[in-house]
Amino acid sequence: MTLKELKIGSCAVITEVGGEGALRQHFLDMGVIPGAEVKVVKYAPMxxxxxxxIHGYSLTLRLADADKIGVTQIENAEKAETEKPKKKKKDHPGLGEGGKFHPKGSGDPLPEGTKLTFALVGNQNSGKTTLFxxxxGSNQHVGNFPGVTVDRKDGPIKGHPNTLVTDLPGIYSMSPYTSEEVVSRxxxxxxxxxxxxxxxDAMNIERNLYLTMQLLEMGVPMVxxxxxxxxVTANGGSIDINEMEDMLGVPVVPISAAKNSGVDELIDHAKHVAHYREKPLKRDLCxxxxxxxxxxRCLHGIAHLIDDHAKRAGLPVRFAASKVVExxxxxxxxxxxxxxxxxTVEHIVLQMxxxxxxxxxxxxxxxxxxxIKRVCEKTVIKPRExxxxIRSRRIDKILTGKFTALPSFIIIMALVFWLTFGVIGAGLQGLLETGxxxxxxxADNAMTKTGVNPVIHKxxxxxxxxxxxxxxxFLPxxxxxxxxxxxxxxxxxxxRVAFVMDKALRKIGLSGRSIVPMLIGFGCTVPAVMATRTLPSERxxxxxxxxTPFMSCTAKLPIYAFFVQxxxxxxxxxxxxxxxxxxxxxxIFAAFLMKGTVFxxxxxxxxxxxxxxxxxxxxNVMQLLWDKAKDFLQRAFSVILIASIVVWFLQSFNMNFxxxxxxxxxxxxxxxxxxAPLFAPLGLGDWRICxxxxxxxxxxxxxxSTLEVLFSGNVDSAMTHLSAAALLVFSLLYTPCVAAVAAVRRELGRKWAVTMVVWQCVLAWVAALAVRLIGMLIGGA
Amino acid sequence: MNTVDIILVLLIAAAVVFALRSCKRHKHSCGCCTGDCSQCAAKFKE
Structure with missing residues (x-):
């Protein structure tokens, strides 16, 4: 049977992992390997x-992918973690410290003044950015959503000049499956x-150590x-740090990044191993x-065979050998x-x-x-749930329950938009507008009183x-x-929203994660475009x-209200x-079109x-708000300022300046x-409308506001009902505003931003023409 | 043009130069041009 056929609450042992290529490798890297035990928790509402x-953590998989995983059902026996037999406590191996691993002051130190650069690597949602x-001492945004960091971030360690830490995107392995993994690798x-x-993440240690093993193979000094x-300790678990340090061959430091405990010790060890170039003692983990x-035998044989090639390419031999096998x-x-x-490699691998x-x-x-199993058996007493x-499971019964997930989602999103656009945000916007x-x-009165030059005044x-x-x-x-x-x-x-909405979005070629930016798009396209950073694939x-620009933003509401009235x-x-x-x-139409062509x-x-x-x-929340406000203000006083001056100039001067x-x-x-002639077929050929x-x-x-000024409030006498309808449709679909285009340019580059402007203008023109023609056919003119 | 005019013109020019320079200075690897960048983490470099 396959994983897809398992019922909720059933347990099974994986017997086979099907599929091919990068996706299969990704499954394996996530711990979906033959012999692993899985338990089905639930299905999404759809x-x-x-x-x-699996391995003590929650994983979501599509049924089509689960169908590729063969399983044998087993009894649902919750294994209780028992106290490990008492054994002699291992002495602290003292790795990454002077005096034990090498006598103080000896070793193989880097030349004085060399900048100590560190890569901060770990699984998604393991607390990297909090530690960073x-x-x-910086204030990068930390989220409780896998994949918050989508690119690297640098910064020196506070109080330790001549160091530089780079926060890399969260990854599960060193296989180049996602763009983040490529960046990190x-x-x-x-x-x-x-x-x-x-x-x-000590709460998910088995899966996290998988990446550790690959990092050990790279032969870079590591902590x-x-x-x-x-x-872990609060929930009755414990980890024998000395034993683990001995088994992994690198310093192991227990920390709590959120509570800032153990971080100083971590810095000392990291600086020490980097300065003295102390590579992992163990790289042969098979x-x-x-x-x-x-x-x-296979890995060692291949390592010998490719040794000279790996050195020439500057790759760690052991790492290269594993990757060649894979x-x-x-x-x-x-x-x-x-x-x-x-x-020869192929023969060795086939034999293996x-x-x-x-x-x-x-x-x-x-x-x-x-x-990893050997390490955990010897060193880890797993914490109880x-x-x-437990709290998450209870909340999930409602928020991802079969009959309650969608209503909950609709209520929560309606509440967010109502509070943002109807109560808090709109109220604050009104106040700011008045101010x-x-x-x-x-300023206007002051300039009039002081007799400022009319051009400068205007x-x-x-x-x-x-x-x-x-x-x-719009700041509020x-x-x-x-x-x-x-x-x-x-x-x-x-x-959870991504989990609930995945099936619906897959039909139009997107994954569940895309729902978030689309929803934000109803508010404003700028944050919506920025929110796409959490999506794992470039496509x-x-x-x-x-x-996202097709989700009608709030700035378009005044247009609708004006013409409808x-x-x-x-x-x-x-x-x-x-x-x-x-x-x-x-x-939806555009998604289908893109799915079959560009994307x-x-x-x-x-x-x-x-x-x-x-x-x-x-x-964390206040920091994020401050960052967003600062970003928005900087944009308003740079791009928008220049653009406003240019438009005013074009509106106020003739060709002879x-x-x-x-x-x-x-x-x-x-x-x-x-x-104007371009808009004539839409019934919008008046230069003022253009x-x-x-x-x-x-x-x-x-x-x-422009229509009000140019038509002096008599717009209804200058347009027909049909041309107003065409204008409404055109306004809905045509190019997003300059701030949104700037955001697109910022995220995707100039070429894509220009493409978006052209594409939406063309689409809006065609749609507006269709509205006009249909209207004329049914005699609406 | 009186003194106030000249001061205003100078202020506008300074604002434009600052805005243009800020765009140029903030050209990050991710293509953005404003502020501290949470995408590529490039900090506002004075």
Missing amino acids: GDPMELT NRLT SFVLEEKPKGIINIV VALNMMDE DENDCGGAVH GDSLVMEQLELDDNEKE EKERGLDRSAAIADMRFAF SKEH IDKLVSL LLVDGVFAGVGSVLS IIVTLFFFLSLLEDSGYIA DRKMTIFL AFFPDKAVPIIVGLYLLGILTA KGDAVPFVMELPNYRLPGAK ALVQNSEESILASVAGII TALISGFMAKESVV
Whole structure:
């Protein structure tokens, strides 16, 4: 039978891991290996994906992937961790300390003044960024969602000049499965840090040590930081640090990054091993007695064979040998083996597969987990189920329950949007708007009184203050939305939303994780685009960024309200709701289109860990809000300021650079006049409408204000109902505002940002034309 | 142009130069150009 066929609560032993390539390797790296015990916890409300526990942690898998994993059902016997037999306490091996590993002052130190660079490596959600912040005193955002760090971050250790720690994205193995793994692996291999700080979640030690084993093979001075030790001891567990240090051959330091305990000792050890170039004492982690020693002989044989190639390529031999056995194409390429050597390697591996009874990848993963099992048996007394986990299970009964998950999700999101856009954010926005208006009017009066030059006066009031002020007024909404989203993220709920929504989103080529940015898009596209950083694959990320602008943002609401009031006062609600639905339908259509063309392929497999629910830290949330506010303000006073001045200039001067009284003679009018014929088929050929739409590129709200000024409040006399309908559809779908485009440029680069602008303008034009033609056909003109 | 005009022009020019310089200075590996970058962790470099 396969894993997919198991019922909720059933236990089984994995007998076979099917699939191929990187995905299969990823399964193996996550501990889904033959012999491992699994228990099915639940299925998502839509029946897919499933949640299971393996090696003591929660993993989610899609049913299609679970179908590739063969299992044999076993009795559901919860194994109680028993007290280990008393044994003689091992002396502290003293690794990473002067005086024991080498006499004080001796060793092989780096030349004085060499900068000690460290890579901070660990599994996702193991507390790397918390530790990074502790080490460096910086304030990087920490989330309770796997994959918060999507790129590397650097900083010197506080109080230790001439050091540099790089926080790398969380990874499960050194296989290049995701872009984060590539970033982390390349960093360790190519930038050759002087030391590695490997952070290990002590509550999930078996799975975390898998990465440790691969890091040990790299032969770089290393320290293992056993994080969350406070949780282990609080729940009745313990770890024999001395024994573990002895078995791993590297210093092991128990810490609690959240409580800042053990961090100083960690720094001392890390500095010591890096300065004295103390490499791991053990890199040969395969046991010659393990299952007849087939894997051991295979690895050693290949290590000898490729030794010269690995040295030439600058790769650690042991690491290269394991990767060659696993068939890692990147390492194979770097080694430049000749045909004879490749053939010899293949023969050795085939022989190993025959003797071991497992394929190459599974055999290597099994060898690693066998070592980890030995280490854990000797050193770890597992904690009982933590109170955090018990609490999470209880909360999950409602938030991911079959009948309660979707209603809970809808209620929570409705509450977030209502509070953001209806109560707190909107209220604060109103206050800020009043404040800005008062300031502008004060400045306006002061300039009038002092007889400031009219051009400068107009530039400041109509250009700078109007432009920057209108954008600034959105600060409260953005900060409030981020406040709620950070609460959702830090609590661990967002991982559940992805779990619940995965099946629905997969139909349009995305994975469950894309739901979050899309939801934020209803508020504002800028934070939505930024939120895509948590997506694991570049394809999903780009596709999600391209879809978020179709989620009608709040800045478009004034446009809808303005035209509905002017042209369709009796059908206000159905038209506005219809526009929102049209946006969603267009996104679905666009997703299908992109799935078959630009972004071919399937969404990344949904292999994700569900973290325990945690109470968000006030400091962390406040720091995030401050960062977002600062970022937004910096943008308002750089990009938006310049753009506002440029637009004002184009609106106020003619082609001879003379100030115009009538904006019809301005450069903007001339340019809009050229573009006007393009809009004629939509019934929007008036240059003033074109100008309003162009100004909407700066901020959507300015479409309304521009129309008001140019039409002097008589817009209903200058447009038909049909052209108003076309304009509404065009406004819904055309290019997002400059702030959103800047965010896209920031995330994906200029080429993609330009592509988005062009693509949405074309789509909006076609949709608006369709509306007009359909309207004319049914006699709406 | 009176003194106030000149001061205002100088202030506007300074704001524009600051904005342009800030965009240039913050050109990060991730392509962003504003503020401390939580994407590539490039800090605001004065």
